[in-house]
Amino acid sequence: MEEENKHPTPLTQLGEFGLIKYLTESIKLNNSSSLKGIGDDAAVISSSSEETVISTDMLSEGVHFDLLYTPLKHLGYKAVIVNLSDIYAMNAKPEQILVSIAVSNRMSVEALDEIYEGIQLACEIYGVDLIGGDTSSSLSGLVINITAIGKANKEDIVYRSGAKENDLICVSGDLGGAYVGLQILEREKSIFEGNEKIQPDFSGKDYILERQLKPEARKSIIEKLKSVGVKPNAMIDISDGLSSELIHLSSQSNCGVQIFEDKIPIDPATISACEELNINPTIAALNGGEDYELLFTVPIEDHSKIKDIKEISIIGHITDLNSGNFMVASGTDSLIEIKAQGWQHE
Amino acid sequence: MEEENKHPTPLTQLGEFGLIKYLTESIKLNNSSSLKGIGDDAAVISSSSEETVISTDMLSEGVHFDLLYTPLKHLGYKAVIVNLSDIYAMNAKPEQILVSIAVSNRMSVEALDEIYEGIQLACEIYGVDLIGGDTSSSLSGLVINITAIGKANKEDIVYRSGAKENDLICVSGDLGGAYVGLQILEREKSIFEGNEKIQPDFSGKDYILERQLKPEARKSIIEKLKSVGVKPNAMIDISDGLSSELIHLSSQSNCGVQIFEDKIPIDPATISACEELNINPTIAALNGGEDYELLFTVPIEDHSKIKDIKEISIIGHITDLNSGNFMVASGTDSLIEIKAQGWQHE
Numbered sequence: 001m002e003e004e005n006k007h008p009t010p011l012t013q014l015g016e017f018g019l020i021k022y023l024t025e026s027i028k029l030n031n032s033s034s035l036k037g038i039g040d041d042a043a044v045i046s047s048s049s050e051e052t053v054i055s056t057d058m059l060s061e062g063v064h065f066d067l068l069y070t071p072l073k074h075l076g077y078k079a080v081i082v083n084l085s086d087i088y089a090m091n092a093k094p095e096q097i098l099v100s101i102a103v104s105n106r107m108s109v110e111a112l113d114e115i116y117e118g119i120q121l122a123c124e125i126y127g128v129d130l131i132g133g134d135t136s137s138s139l140s141g142l143v144i145n146i147t148a149i150g151k152a153n154k155e156d157i158v159y160r161s162g163a164k165e166n167d168l169i170c171v172s173g174d175l176g177g178a179y180v181g182l183q184i185l186e187r188e189k190s191i192f193e194g195n196e197k198i199q200p201d202f203s204g205k206d207y208i209l210e211r212q213l214k215p216e217a218r219k220s221i222i223e224k225l226k227s228v229g230v231k232p233n234a235m236i237d238i239s240d241g242l243s244s245e246l247i248h249l250s251s252q253s254n255c256g257v258q259i260f261e262d263k264i265p266i267d268p269a270t271i272s273a274c275e276e277l278n279i280n281p282t283i284a285a286l287n288g289g290e291d292y293e294l295l296f297t298v299p300i301e302d303h304s305k306i307k308d309i310k311e312i313s314i315i316g317h318i319t320d321l322n323s324g325n326f327m328v329a330s331g332t333d334s335l336i337e338i339k340a341q342g343w344q345h346e
Numbered sequence: 347m348e349e350e351n352k353h354p355t356p357l358t359q360l361g362e363f364g365l366i367k368y369l370t371e372s373i374k375l376n377n378s379s380s381l382k383g384i385g386d387d388a389a390v391i392s393s394s395s396e397e398t399v400i401s402t403d404m405l406s407e408g409v410h411f412d413l414l415y416t417p418l419k420h421l422g423y424k425a426v427i428v429n430l431s432d433i434y435a436m437n438a439k440p441e442q443i444l445v446s447i448a449v450s451n452r453m454s455v456e457a458l459d460e461i462y463e464g465i466q467l468a469c470e471i472y473g474v475d476l477i478g479g480d481t482s483s484s485l486s487g488l489v490i491n492i493t494a495i496g497k498a499n500k501e502d503i504v505y506r507s508g509a510k511e512n513d514l515i516c517v518s519g520d521l522g523g524a525y526v527g528l529q530i531l532e533r534e535k536s537i538f539e540g541n542e543k544i545q546p547d548f549s550g551k552d553y554i555l556e557r558q559l560k561p562e563a564r565k566s567i568i569e570k571l572k573s574v575g576v577k578p579n580a581m582i583d584i585s586d587g588l589s590s591e592l593i594h595l596s597s598q599s600n601c602g603v604q605i606f607e608d609k610i611p612i613d614p615a616t617i618s619a620c621e622e623l624n625i626n627p628t629i630a631a632l633n634g635g636e637d638y639e640l641l642f643t644v645p646i647e648d649h650s651k652i653k654d655i656k657e658i659s660i661i662g663h664i665t666d667l668n669s670g671n672f673m674v675a676s677g678t679d680s681l682i683e684i685k686a687q688g689w690q691h692e
Contacts, residue, residue: 035397039598040506041435041583042401042496048393051381055388056478056493058446062485089387100404100491132402139408140486145446147402147493150388160386237387252385 008108011137020135022109023116027130031095033151034129043131045096050151055086061141068192069185069200072111074213075144076118082239083148084126084217085292089237090159091222092152096131097123100145102138115144126219156231158296163234163253167297167318170232172221172311174265175242176281179288180273181205181212187277207269215292221311222294228305232296241289244340246325249295256323257338259316261330286327286338354454357483366481368455369462373476377441379497380475389477391442396497401432407487414538415531415546418457420559421490422464428585429494430472430563431638435583436505437568438498442477443469446491448484461490472565502577504642509580509599513643513664516578518567518657520611521588522627525634526619527551527558533623553615561638567657568640574651578642587635590686592671595641602669603684605662608676632673632684 014022024038036044045052059065059079067075080097087094099119103112123130128148188200202209218237225232234253236245242264250257266281274281297318298306306312316327325338360368370384382390391398405411405425413421426443433440445465449458469476474494534546548555564583571578580599582591588610596603612627620627643664644652652658662673671684 041432042399045398047397052391053388056444058480060448060484086387098402102406134404138406143489145491
């Protein structure tokens, strides 16, 4: 599915130092806090009155991505996004990343180039500097680890632990799309592996495939909340699925949650793919993961400030600890307990 | 060579969240700058008047370590040391690390425990806090990525690029040991693989094996230089071998280097193993790597301040750019050009 390179250059042709030079010579630093980027034992970030927020994530071939259907440029882009999402989820502004990549010697220079193109594109779009990293070989699959560094004023940082009773529970964007996108990719892969002459059929699936292969981090939500003067009490990004994140929020905030099934935002394209795949869309939203949307709680007094923001849905409210974590099922009064690993109970 | 666990617990028994809780519940934060450690989307480090210095390194099974002869606790320890060494090489003080680990599901909880024991031991000894990370599964080998964060006053940071003509070139400790330690391990491995009844013979090899399996970072050198009032003009840690690092220093500082073969510090245990393995000790020191010693240059006026520091050897001096990079061979006046990848010319 990925286009083949006509004349791939073996990595060994450049050597380790040559490769690092080749990959990094086009990198520019844009943030004034990036004092020293690639090229020394460590990078240097300038001191500031703001706190430093830092997060790291590792993506491994065969576990987090399948090179059969993952364009390398998208992979590099997504590896950055996953980390920026964590920084935004602290209500902070990402400014730098460090990238470690282990690649098999069988990979070509051009392939590695595509990964870095995706990394640099994400850096450009989100205004982040690539300041360091490590490139080494791997005996087996491709592994990418990214560390993202951001800044925030101490009083602006939002933890998972700050939710208060009666807070409104909000999510950005829509959920479940990345998961069903993955199911479509896996289905087409198994058809392709059965008969390589059959071309994959992705018509009408652009939205959910993009949700899976090239997600975005919700910088715009952070900016919008700031512009209307709302600071969430608690926030987390949705990487493992809404259920897991609600449980993280409630357990760290010592509270319960109540959400309403019919308030969970799900895109029509996601619903249509769910029908095709015979998946319950609510289950995809609750347990699917990889949406990289933000889940946050705001004081009920802020309702009027957020209710008209198009990309924010109010899905429920925070309850007391003894009330537990529940979802009110659509069109009924019945309560369904929210569990972290819902799939195993289906 | 590694003791087998009697009753290994499969990782799947704990689940991802259970595993993270299990591995992280014993972690304490000691640096006042570590505002928030593991448990949120990102860690938080307090603002300060000092600059932030940050470095990342990835170790992959089969490339950087062989689990047949690498005790897991040592591996965790070394993975931290490799990164702290980079922070010290900036003349900074490491304060935090983030750890990403990808493990095969075949690995037991006890095995992962040993890796973390090593990581935490290094944290204790070097006064560093483990503040975040990512634990995921790997389809193939074990991969560990560590990001280290340190602090330094702006005027104290030492780059690779600051060497000045006539500076004394110094190295800490001794060189080549880690490399010959690795050769001994590889030799015994091949004997063991030929006949598993033959026990490996490591007698008299403690020093070089420790250099390879459980290296230390040169915190003491940084402290000693500070205490005698010497700030190096340029500094780099020796991870790839003295030759490579000298070339990095000279190219980034726009200068040449001249060192003396008979001044390169090599431990008697290293020399003895070199004889056994039929390796030229100078070659081991120049191209071996993984010694994690510091290579630095100091103004010639500081000679009297450093000449009596036991663990520092003066091996040469900085020349002008046109003079190139040379080593004066022992007992002769002949000059040997220093090349980055010396092995290929032997």
